[in-house]
Amino acid sequence: MTRIGVYVCHCGLNIAGVVDVAKVADYAKGLPDVAVARHYAYMCSEPGQRMIQDDIKAHKLDRIVIATCSPRMHEETFRKAVAEAGLNPYLVEIVNLREQVSWPHAHEPEKATEKAKALVRMGVARAELLEPLEKRKVSVEKNVLVVGGGIAGIEASLDLADAGFKVYLVEKAPSIGGRMAQLDKTFPTLDCSACILTPKMVDVAKHPNVTLLTNSEVADVKGFVGNYEVTVAKKPRYVDETKCVGCELCVGVCPVKVPDKFNEKLTQTHAICIYSSHAVPKVAIIDPSHCLRLKTKKKEVCGKCLEACEAKAIDFEQKPQKIKLKVGGVVVAVGSEVFDASEMAEFGYGRFKNVISNIEFERISDASGPTGGKIVSPQSGQAPKAIAFIQCVGSRDKRFHEYCCRVGCMVALKQAILAREKLGDGVAIYVCYIDLRSFGKGYEEFYTRARDLDVNFVAGVPSEIHGASDGSLYFDVFDKGTNKLLEIRADLVVLANGLVPSADIARINELFHASRSADGFLLEAHPKLRPLESSTAGIFLAGACQAPKDIPDTVAQASGAAAKLVDLLSSGEIELEPLKAVVDEELCSGCRICESVCPFLAVEMKSEKADGEEKVTAEVIEEMCQGCGACASACPTGAIQMKHYTGKQVLVQVQAACAGAEAKGKGGS
Amino acid sequence: MGLTDLMSMAKPNLESREKILRKLRGRELINCFQCIKCTSGCTALKLLELKPHEIEKLVNFGFVDELAASDIIWTCVTCLKCVQRCPQKASPYHVIVALRNLAVEREAKVPEAFMKAVSQILETGLAEAYQKVTTRKMEACDRESLKLPKIPAPKEGFQAVFLKALEER
Numbered sequence: 127m128t129r130i131g132v133y134v135c136h137c138g139l140n141i142a143g144v145v146d147v148a149k150v151a152d153y154a155k156g157l158p159d160v161a162v163a164r165h166y167a168y169m170c171s172e173p174g175q176r177m178i179q180d181d182i183k184a185h186k187l188d189r190i191v192i193a194t195c196s197p198r199m200h201e202e203t204f205r206k207a208v209a210e211a212g213l214n215p216y217l218v219e220i221v222n223l224r225e226q227v228s229w230p231h232a233h234e235p236e237k238a239t240e241k242a243k244a245l246v247r248m249g250v251a252r253a254e255l256l257e258p259l260e261k262r263k264v265s266v267e268k269n270v271l272v273v274g275g276g277i278a279g280i281e282a283s284l285d286l287a288d289a290g291f292k293v294y295l296v297e298k299a300p301s302i303g304g305r306m307a308q309l310d311k312t313f314p315t316l317d318c319s320a321c322i323l324t325p326k327m328v329d330v331a332k333h334p335n336v337t338l339l340t341n342s343e344v345a346d347v348k349g350f351v352g353n354y355e356v357t358v359a360k361k362p363r364y365v366d367e368t369k370c371v372g373c374e375l376c377v378g379v380c381p382v383k384v385p386d387k388f389n390e391k392l393t394q395t396h397a398i399c400i401y402s403s404h405a406v407p408k409v410a411i412i413d414p415s416h417c418l419r420l421k422t423k424k425k426e427v428c429g430k431c432l433e434a435c436e437a438k439a440i441d442f443e444q445k446p447q448k449i450k451l452k453v454g455g456v457v458v459a460v461g462s463e464v465f466d467a468s469e470m471a472e473f474g475y476g477r478f479k480n481v482i483s484n485i486e487f488e489r490i491s492d493a494s495g496p497t498g499g500k501i502v503s504p505q506s507g508q509a510p511k512a513i514a515f516i517q518c519v520g521s522r523d524k525r526f527h528e529y530c531c532r533v534g535c536m537v538a539l540k541q542a543i544l545a546r547e548k549l550g551d552g553v554a555i556y557v558c559y560i561d562l563r564s565f566g567k568g569y570e571e572f573y574t575r576a577r578d579l580d581v582n583f584v585a586g587v588p589s590e591i592h593g594a595s596d597g598s599l600y601f602d603v604f605d606k607g608t609n610k611l612l613e614i615r616a617d618l619v620v621l622a623n624g625l626v627p628s629a630d631i632a633r634i635n636e637l638f639h640a641s642r643s644a645d646g647f648l649l650e651a652h653p654k655l656r657p658l659e660s661s662t663a664g665i666f667l668a669g670a671c672q673a674p675k676d677i678p679d680t681v682a683q684a685s686g687a688a689a690k691l692v693d694l695l696s697s698g699e700i701e702l703e704p705l706k707a708v709v710d711e712e713l714c715s716g717c718r719i720c721e722s723v724c725p726f727l728a729v730e731m732k733s734e735k736a737d738g739e740e741k742v743t744a745e746v747i748e749e750m751c752q753g754c755g756a757c758a759s760a761c762p763t764g765a766i767q768m769k770h771y772t773g774k775q776v777l778v779q780v781q782a783a784c785a786g787a788e789a790k791g792k793g794g795s
Numbered sequence: 796m797g798l799t800d801l802m803s804m805a806k807p808n809l810e811s812r813e814k815i816l817r818k819l820r821g822r823e824l825i826n827c828f829q830c831i832k833c834t835s836g837c838t839a840l841k842l843l844e845l846k847p848h849e850i851e852k853l854v855n856f857g858f859v860d861e862l863a864a865s866d867i868i869w870t871c872v873t874c875l876k877c878v879q880r881c882p883q884k885a886s887p888y889h890v891i892v893a894l895r896n897l898a899v900e901r902e903a904k905v906p907e908a909f910m911k912a913v914s915q916i917l918e919t920g921l922a923e924a925y926q927k928v929t930t931r932k933m934e935a936c937d938r939e940s941l942k943l944p945k946i947p948a949p950k951e952g953f954q955a956v957f958l959k960a961l962e963e964r
Contacts, residue, residue, distance in 0.1 A: 472880055518830070522830075522882060525884070560828065560829075560830040560831075561828075585831070586832075586834070586835055587830050587831065587832050588832070588836070589833070589836020589877075589880055590836055590876075601835075602835050602836065603835045604831045604834040604835045604846070605831075611834075611840060
């Protein structure tokens with residue numbers, strides 16, 4: 127005999143506005159073994175929780191059913207509350223009356239009340255069979271992995287390293303720095319991007335707690351929160367990092383020219399090069415797809431860099447390396463990519479030389495870029511006389527990406543201001559926009575500053591861009607403000623290309639089981655209450671891999687994710703949920719179906735000899751099991767059961783649901 | 796309560812709006828955020844002052860009766876640039892066609908050219924009569940002189956089917 131307490135929550139009017147909560151509570155009183163049934167405005171509030179705790183003592187309750195919002199919201203809250211009253215926290219059953227009843231059935235209050243009764247009946251039936259469970263503690267690795275060496279990865283690494291954790295910072299490119307390293311100035315303060323980023327790049331490389339793995343990618347991930355085993359694939363540089371001094375003698379002699387990725391392919395570099403002028407590590411790298419010797423695999427070919435290198439750092443024999451790491455948690459900070467506007471035929475990107483992307487403008491405007499910071503029209507190499515910025519390219523566009531890129535407006539304002547400052551009053555500047563969004567701290571003031579500098583804002587975007595034979599461009603645009611169709615002629619058009627999820631995000635999704643949202647970015651565990659966590663325990667998100675972000679938001683999220691990891695790992699041990707699969711060896715036939723369906727590789731087969739016969743049975747590695755239940759539903763003999771969701775505990779709910787349907791059928795006939 | 800156009804003192808007619816939405820099978824085609832891209836590129840803007848973004852917004856507000864009675868909806872030359880390039884997959888073109896249909900239902904005056912096209916289709920099955928053209932050497936030629944095959948006349952019963960289809964719209 128159990129003694130069950132049932133509590134129906136009003137959730138203000140969220141539930142009570144639709145469901146007749148008093149009726150549901152009354153109905154619950156009549157259910158078997160229910161000793162107390164009550165309803166209250168906010169069960170999650172302090173008086174609500176105290177009501178349950180008092181009842182547990184006064185009525186000697188040993189099972190609690192709470193009919194309220196989704197268990198994702200407050201199951202943990204109520205478990206803690208009953209634990210404080212001395213009851214095992216796993217003897218609480220949550221019935222979801224909000225997301226599953228009042229919200230979807232708002233227009234049918236009577237039927238909703240009937241459904242609420244049925245769900246409560248099912249919850250009570252299940253509660254009777256609940257068993258007390260204990261959380262387990264496991265020790266954790268105090269090392270952490272940071273994937274991606276942009277400003278997000280650098281910031282998270284520095285915070286974690288300063289907190290005493292050993293950090294492995296993995297970067298795909300030959301240098302850390304990421305997207306921010308390509309920028310000229312930053313909005314809304316016009317700080318030089320290199321001036322604020324470079325010192326951090328150097329700090330993270332020099333930090334005694336940070337191991338920098340550039341030109342490397344995560345290849346494999348095993349394990350679970352607190353105890354991940356990660357394999358990092360380090361590609362060969364063909365240059366010994368410990369010997370290279372970054373003198374660039376080799377670059378001067380290399381005969382092969384290659385488009386310069388760091389400069390958005392606006393210029394060329396060589397098959398052996400240093401990634402950028404402020405690369406960290408400042409070490410040369412050979413591109414094996416262009417180097418004559420590596421391409422032909424012949425020892426007598428070229429080798430000019432080998433001769434030129436005084437430090438004897440060139441090593442054509444370098445092989446890919448696999449590095450195994452043990453880490454307790456991970457910060458994913460792989461960033462995003464810039465939309466490729468050649469997908470959008472009407473603006474002629476890729477067809478007209480003078481139509482460029484906003485990231486290309488950054489390189490042209492940057493002192494370390496291909497023009498030494500002189501803003502020019504690519505076709506003529508001369509300073510432009512009129513510049514037009516076109517906003518929302520590839521973003522806010524259902525044909526490409528529906529979301530707002532969140533940086534395009536401010537980038538255009540910044541670039542317009544830079545153009546005015548560098549080119550003086552002689553240049554005409556137009557910004558064609560749909561909505562101008564200047565939402566951040568100091569951003570609206572920045573917009574005012576742009577207007578003060580005679581930047582013309584046109585409320586409307588063009589349908590297409592035409593090119594004249596002299597390389598100048600012209601387009602029609604209708605301006606909402608004046609109700610006029612304007613023609614704009616310009617010798618430089620800058621497209622506000624949005625940010626899009628990178629190919630790396632798909633890899634991260636596979637490697638870490640971190641879910642993605644519909645827009646392709648990585649999905650946070652809860653949009654408001656858990657914005658720094660992924661859907662997988664121990665995997666945290668920072669920067670533009672989670673959603674398009676500017677630098678202030680990226681740095682804030684990176685520090686937040688680092689703090690979350692410190693919180694998770696600092697005590698040296700973590701608690702694991704007891705919701706795991708268990709195997710009844712008597713029933714197990716060794717068919718291996720469970721092994722094949724487990725997405726976490728948590729089932730292993732073991733063989734034992736008994737009475738001269740070999741018996742193969744499944745075994746669950748408890749630390750790896752995430753409690754998803756795939757094995758339990760696939761097992762043909764019922765040998766694998768999920769704790770807290772056993773076959774009996776589920777079936778009794780089904781029976782309770784059917785019992786209600788039968789009673790109704792009889793009543794009707 | 797609600798909106799009033801103070802220039803004409805007109806009020807929105809939500810029933811007419813509902814009619815248009817039914818013709819458009821939902822509101823996706825008027826889900827416009829006024830980027831003005833359609834009007835910037837509209838072929839009928841410079842000469843005929845058609846502003847597709849305005850039509851989207853007026854239908855959204857419910858000023859449908861004024862549009863259905865206006866001349867402006869007959870100026871669209873159906874180049875479909877607005878359909879191709881709309882970032883919101885809204886479609887001023889489809890909205891304009893729905894308004895034209897509503898106008899015909901209400902027996903509004905339809906421009907002559909359109910009526911001519913309809914009678915042309917009834918007679919020959921073609922929206923446009925085939926024409927003689929003049930070459931650069933100023934020689935007039937038609938299908939016959941170019942030895943192109945004759946265009947067959949519509950099958951028997953075509954007129955009845957066509958008229959019935961028009962009615963069902």
